[in-house]
Amino acid sequence: MLMQATAQAQEHCASYYAATANEKTNYPVLRGEQSADICVVGAGFTGIATALTLAERGYSVAVVEANRVGWGASGRNGGQMIGGISGEQKIQQRYGEAATNTLWDMHWRGNDIIRERVDKYGIDCDLKSGYIEVAVKRRHMVDLREQYHEYRARELPDEYRLLSREETRATVGTDAYVGGMINMRNGHLHPLNLCIGEARAAAALGVEIFEQSPVKDIRHGDKPRVLTAAGEVAADAVVIAGNAYHALERRHLSGLIFPAGSYIIATEPLSPEVAQSINPLNLAVSDLNNVLDYYRLSADGRLLFGGRCNYSGREPRSIKATILPRMLKIYPQLKDVRIDYEWGGKIGIVITRIPLLGRIHGNVYYCQGYSGHGVSASHVAGEIMADAVTGTLERFDLFANVHQWRIPLGQWFGNQIVAMGMLYYRLKDIL
Numbered sequence: 118m119l120m121q122a123t124a125q126a127q128e129h130c131a132s133y134y135a136a137t138a139n140e141k142t143n144y145p146v147l148r149g150e151q152s153a154d155i156c157v158v159g160a161g162f163t164g165i166a167t168a169l170t171l172a173e174r175g176y177s178v179a180v181v182e183a184n185r186v187g188w189g190a191s192g193r194n195g196g197q198m199i200g201g202i203s204g205e206q207k208i209q210q211r212y213g214e215a216a217t218n219t220l221w222d223m224h225w226r227g228n229d230i231i232r233e234r235v236d237k238y239g240i241d242c243d244l245k246s247g248y249i250e251v252a253v254k255r256r257h258m259v260d261l262r263e264q265y266h267e268y269r270a271r272e273l274p275d276e277y278r279l280l281s282r283e284e285t286r287a288t289v290g291t292d293a294y295v296g297g298m299i300n301m302r303n304g305h306l307h308p309l310n311l312c313i314g315e316a317r318a319a320a321a322l323g324v325e326i327f328e329q330s331p332v333k334d335i336r337h338g339d340k341p342r343v344l345t346a347a348g349e350v351a352a353d354a355v356v357i358a359g360n361a362y363h364a365l366e367r368r369h370l371s372g373l374i375f376p377a378g379s380y381i382i383a384t385e386p387l388s389p390e391v392a393q394s395i396n397p398l399n400l401a402v403s404d405l406n407n408v409l410d411y412y413r414l415s416a417d418g419r420l421l422f423g424g425r426c427n428y429s430g431r432e433p434r435s436i437k438a439t440i441l442p443r444m445l446k447i448y449p450q451l452k453d454v455r456i457d458y459e460w461g462g463k464i465g466i467v468i469t470r471i472p473l474l475g476r477i478h479g480n481v482y483y484c485q486g487y488s489g490h491g492v493s494a495s496h497v498a499g500e501i502m503a504d505a506v507t508g509t510l511e512r513f514d515l516f517a518n519v520h521q522w523r524i525p526l527g528q529w530f531g532n533q534i535v536a537m538g539m540l541y542y543r544l545k546d547i548l
């Protein structure tokens with residue numbers, strides 16, 4: 118389920134999303150010699166958002182995907198649309214006041230792009246507004262209050278409010294939290310249907326999408342060439358959007374990003390009374406721990422409960438056995454509910470937590486590593502990459518100029534080192 122994008126192309130994992138996808142995509146395999154202004158590797162949110170933005174601006178684009186549109190994290194995630202880019206505070210510290218407004222705009226831009234596209238292209242992906250961040254301990258409330266005051270200072274136009282322990286209990290139907298903050302600018306959606314819908318919109322604008330076509334190599338030059346077993350694309354620029362699943366450009370990228378597993382279970386559809394009792398406002402819920410739990414109701418009333426990152430690189434023997442106790446700790450009343458789906462995917466962790474945006478030899482770009490927070494961020498990243506390949510580097514440089522730590526021999530030891538780091542964060546959560 119967590120397999121690497123290998124030479125052997127794969128179909129979607131057995132998730133709730135794959136079972137309820139609006140369509141089964143069937144774009145052709147890349148064969149023979151093709152050309153485009155820009156070639157994108159990977160058809161997740163990053164790749165499709167980049168391609169769609171470029172197509173809207175009139176560029177010719179080819180997208181080469183190893184498996185299927187949305188096969189990676191983009192088609193498997195918790196569906197929580199949360200504004201912000203991981204590592205924002207560190208970027209702010211590095212650039213100071215000069216970056217404040219740009220960062221604030223980028224913080225919400227991903228959500229806005231998603232809403233605009235769902236609307237403009239009529240994408241049916243169960244998009245709902247509403248999110249609550251819940252505090253497991255008192256010190257989490259300090260962070261939430263700080264956030265709340267920033268929203269006030271900046272006059273965030275959407276509804277947001279801090280909740281007491283009692284109000285939180287009434288909002289999420291559990292006594293597990295000491296408080297929370299609702300934010301209606303965030304929300305949730307069916308991620309695979311969003312990705313498939315965006316790909317369809319891109320294809321309608323002329324983007325050539327190729328599926329079941331793992332990229333084996335990229336040949337550098339004035340016109341870099343993207344090579345698969347049966348074909349190639351020559352382009353003015355290439356964007357690598359394979360996130361935690363690709364092993365391209367190892368000399369430049371190994372040791373910079375580490376794949377970590379995140380896992381989700383989906384219950385059977387709950388009765389309307391039970392659904393109403395645990396989430397009457399139909400919010401996406403996320404706790405504030407470093408190794409966090411996240412959950413929400415699906416459009417057909419299932420509880421989709423996710424969490425428990427695995428930084429060892431090994432998939433648990435049973436996803437259900439790993440996640441169910443977490444869910445029952447929050448909702449013991451669901452102990453007799455059936456679990457219909459269990460699945461996992463890879464997120465790309467970066468040591469600094471700042472996404473890795475950069476370029477190699479001037480015309481091969483990469484964009485990856487949202488550290489588990491990428492539904493919204495990948496959409497603004499797609500816009501930043503579309504800007505960058507066409508010569509506007511302002512926002513791209515905010516990321517590309519950050520010094521990123523590389524773990525020597527990371528391809529062999531990286532995950533173990535990150536696992537030790539995460540043990541530290543887990544201990545912090547517990548204490």
Ligand SMILES: Cc1cc2nc3c(=O)[nH]c(=O)nc-3n(C[C@H](O)[C@H](O)[C@H](O)COP(=O)(O)OP(=O)(O)OC[C@H]3O[C@@H](n4cnc5c(N)ncnc54)[C@H](O)[C@@H]3O)c2cc1C
Pocket residue numbers: 122158159160161162163164181182183184185186187188189190191192193194195196197198199330331332333358359360361362363364365378379380381411423461462463464465484485486487488489490491492493494495
């Ligand atoms: C279980 C889980 C839950 C998550 N929950 C949330 C959430 O609720 N909210 C949130 O904001 N974020 C969440 N995330 C993170 C979010 O899903 C990711 O950050 C985001 O989807 C990354 O998108 P991407 O397009 O960069 O990468 P991916 O979606 O992983 O796409 C990469 C694509 O590249 C392709 N590829 C790789 N190598 C090659 C190659 N050599 N040739 C061709 N194609 C290749 C892959 O097949 C894949 O389709 C979650 C992630 C997981 C795994």
